[in-house]
Each structure stands twice: as structure tokens, then as C-alpha cells.
Amino acid sequence: MAISPQDPRALDDEWRELFEATDERDVPFTTLSGVPIEPLYTETDLPEPGEIGVPGLYPFTRGVYPSMYRGRLWTMRQFAGFGSAEETNRRFRYLLDHGQTGLSTAFDMPSLMGHDSDSPLSLGEVGREGVAVDTLDDMETLFQGIDLGEVSVSMTINAPAAVMLAFYVVAAERQGVPADRLAGTIQADILKEYIAQKEWCFPIDPAMRVMGDMIEWCSTEMPRWHPVSISGYHIREAGATAAQELAFTLKDGLTYVEQAVERGLDVDSFAPRLSFFFNAQIDFFEEIAKYRAARRIWARELRETFGAKDPRSWLMRFHTQTAGVSLTAQQPLNNITRTAIEALAGVLGGTQSLHTNSYDEALALPTEEAVRVALRTQQIIAFETGVANTIDPLGGSYFVEALTDEMERQAYDYFGRIDELGGMVEAVKQNYPQREIADASYELQQEIDSGRRVVVGVNDFTEGDDGQTPILRIGLEVEREQVERLAGVRARRDGAEVEASLAALREAAAREGENLMPYMIACARAWASEGEVIESLQQVFGGFTEQPVF
């Protein structure tokens, strides 16, 4: 029997009649974020062809580059850092010797909060979740024997990012490498700290100034440097839905663009250096749709709203990390499967680089074996599965395109609500995104507690957990040794020079419109510690205490 062309809507109706005569399983058919999902998507769900387009051309729904993984695979960038600068330096050199070309630095909690290792507030936390860096001396040790003109270095630090960058620039200068040759990324995304990650030093307005100073300084002095990585990762980990991650992250990014333009910078002078960082959660298609929508929204806003002319300004390039919160402490080997599926979503969503979590991370920092399995997971996706053979293999999928449109619609809904509150900075001050995230995370927990949403090994299929996973432990001697190192630096340096550099910084901070980067670099050269620089600025700016919402 020949199949005759038929009106797609009539065909849909015909199918629906057949479908409705059948029974459905009694479960909620929604994404992890609660988006209702239809039983079937058809060609009537596709957007206008121009919205999908082709990779490498506006609006970039299908990818930022014309060749994507046919040209070059994504960068497998595993984040590392623990203990002392010396230990992390050994790990870095090991990674470089084994072919890695970029380094990614994790700092410990005191460094992330701007506290020195000998502060009473640092007790028990030094070198525990990352490397401890107190002064230029630690920064030099961290990169000893590594040519900073040759490697690209990523630094995950936010509130005190400008101080850490000053240490880095001076460390490179002492190696003979000028700032304009340095390549890499510093996270420095301060809005998401107040929204989600909660590592802050100052009230939000001066924090935005310090960040703006750094972006402005980098735009002229460090042309190869990415001065901010606009991050949805932590927003999602804090409990946001996919649409909230998308909307709040992009709105943060648009706010930074707005601030830089207000300072008089030409949008095309810095926008090509902006990069993004997203989460990859376990709801496969929702994540892919999120990345595709993100690219389209960013391209449109940069071109249409900010009038960027350079096509590189329209490109949203992003790093992806699989979801730490999706990992379970129960039956940890199952996490390898979760991470593989999440990583695959990142790849099918067109990520530029990827970090895969280790299966034991719901228990502690990962062991070497667990880290190796995580990297192997990416290699299996890259070299065995064939998914990198063609660009955006899911492009044109009725479901994926419809879900991409839905993500975009929800993001613009949030943009509208944030604008009504007076913009993102104002919305954050009013705890708006914080409250939305707390509500979403509470609702998800209730779904899990009630058993409506199954988490394998946690609220169903719970037999078979032997609790015998070996974990990595970090000794307390790291803290003692780091405190001694810092005391050594304090004893060797010229105290009057330190005090003069800090006083100059305080005076500059009190003057509006003065860029603080050169003053921080002078503090770094005088061997001032991170805590001293931050405390000096706090004398002018004040500190920050959250009014928590739950």
C-alpha cells in the first residue's frame, strides 16, 4: 500500500486517538526540573527553520564552530588541587608530562574566602578542598618549573580573584613572562557567589566594582586571558532547575556586559573573551536543550541588544562539569553510569571542555583510581561511541527542538521578572534568585522523600551497598606546614613596604572610578598576603553577611 502525503496535523490527531486507547504508567512524565513532557513530538512542534540554523552561523543553536568535534574534540579538563602549593605543583608537572596542555587550579576554602592560613577562621580547612595560596611565594611554588608563557591556566576563585590574578601576574613577571602573553581563565563570577556558592568578601556593589576593574584591566593588559567564567554550575548544584540555571547565568553575564559598556568599553573589545560554565545533570534531553537555548539567547542578546558587530562576540563558549549533586553515597559505582550519561549530554550539547566527576565524590575528595575512571569515561565517549562523528546529531529532533524552545521561553520569563525587580544586582539583593532556588530544591527533595522520583540506590533498589569504597584522606600536617610557610614569608619581607602598599590600596579604594588592579599588583610585589589585601579593602568596603532565605 502506498503511503500518501498527509496533513501533519491530521496525522497527529490520528495517532492521538490510537494513543488514548492505551494505558500509561502511573508516574509523573516531567523533566527533573518539572517541565511536563508530551508522549510524542512531531514535525508540528518544530520551530521556524531559521531558529535552528547551522553550526558556526548565527544564532548558533547547533554549535559555535562550523566544524565542532570534526575539527577538534572538546578539551578534557580535570580540575585538581589539594594540600600545599608544592604538592599541587608536583601533580601539575605530572599532568603536563602526560600530555595535558592546560592546568585547572582548585583553591582551598580559606583562599576562596580571602582568609590567610593562620586566621582563626581557617582552622581545619587549610589545603583540604584545594591548594592553599597565601602570598606570591605560594603562587611561585605552585608554578615552579612550568613555563607560564606556554600553558593555559584556569583558576577557580571568585571574591578575591583580582588578588589571586595579581599574584599570578607577578609570579609570571618574575619568570620573565609579561602579562600580555598569559593565557587562561579566572572564574571571577561574583553574582553567582551571592546567588549560590556563597564565598564572598565584600558587599555586592564594591564586589562588582572590583570585578569590573579586573575585566577592564585585562581588556588592555591581558588580551589572551578570559577574565570571567560566567557560571551556572553552582547555581544548579544549589538546587536550581535547568531553566533557572540558564536564566540566572545568562542574566549575570548580560549584567557584566552592561557594566563594562557603562564604563565606556566597546562591547567587541571584551565580549569575545567571556566564557561560560554549565552543569550537566542527569535529565539527558533537558540538559542538551539548555545548552542549545543558551547559545541562541546569548547570540541574540549580544547582537540585537548590545549591538556587537564582531561575530566572535556572539559566541557562547562553555565548559561543562557533570553534576556533583547527582552522585549518591549509596552504591557509589552507580555514579560512573550517571557521570557517563551527564557527560554525553554535555558533548551532544556542544561543550568546548568537560570535567567528569569521580564516583566517590559524595564521600570525599576523589582517589587517583576514581579520577582515572572519570577521565576514561570521556575518552570512551570521544573514541568509542561515534557521537563525535557528526555535528549536533540531535539537531532537528522534534523533541529536542521543542524542549530547546521551551527552555528559551522560560529563560525570557525569568529575564522579565528580574527586570521588573530592577535588574540582576537588585534582584540578588532582594534574595529573588536565592528564594527561587531554595523553593525548587525543597520541592525536588519532597519528590524524592515521597518516592515519586526514584533515585536508584537511595529510595529504591537499595540492596547491595557494602559501604567499602576506599576514600582519600588529607592529614592535618598540611595546615601546620602552611602556617609555618606563611610565618616565614612574614619574617623575610619588608614590613614597611607591605604597609605602604596596603595603605595606597585603601586610598585608591576610597576614590571612586580608580582601577584597583595596579594597586593590588603592587601589594603582591611587596609580598602582602591575600588576607591582608582583602582585610584592607574590607576596611573601606565593609564585609558581607547574608540574610538567609529558606
Next chain:
Amino acid sequence: MNAPATQKIRVVVAKPGLDGHDRGAKIIARALRDAGMEVIYTGLHQTPEQIVETVVQEDADAVGLSILSGAHMTLVPRVVELLREQGIDDVLVTVGGTIPADDIPELKELGVAEVFTPGTPTQAIIDFISGSVQEREPR
């Protein structure tokens, strides 16, 4: 709930140390509040001294410490020690977060009543706190 408001269980939910992972603490605070308890959430980045001060000022029946930074073996003993120095022995101390199984016996030895690891249903925590507090001081 027929009990008068003055007899509500008072719980301090606290985030000692520097880690900003407050998702769990906020979910627990809200769940305990929804279960009819009086919840005081300290917010982030609290020193052991600040936490103990809050416990005293709020006349709390229980304190829940949420730690995901790996610093629990430094911070929890300090909180317990400070409580003892203040002569407080009737406050239920619980800990939640990424706590390796091997550390749990030592924490309990110190006087921690229970340790809740990732994946614990919120109802289990509510039941434990209300059961233990009522057992300690029948109201």
C-alpha cells in the same frame, strides 16, 4: 499538633566553617519548621564560638551541624568542647554532610547523637530529633 507554641522543639541549624554548601542545611531547616519545630538557621561561615553562643541565646533543645568541607573532625569536636565548657549537656548534637563512615564512631564517642550522611530522608531526621528531644526532657 495540639501542643502549645511554647513547647515547640527549638533547633539551631548551623553551618560551621567556610564551605558555602547550604542546600542541605536549608532543606533541613525548612523541613523541621514544616514539622512544627522552632528553627533558628545561623547562616553561613559560623565559627564554633558563634554557634555555641546561638545555642545558648536561643535556649535550643538541639543543634544540627551541616559540614561538607571535610573539616568535621576539627570543627565538631570544638563545638562539643565549647558546649561542655558552658556546662551544657542537655542539647542534642547531630551532624549532617559528607562524613566518611570511618569517622562516625569517633564523632559519636565525642557525644554526637547521630550523623546523617547524604541521601538520608528528611523524615528520618525529623523523627530522630523529635524522638530524642522528648526522651531527654519529657514535656
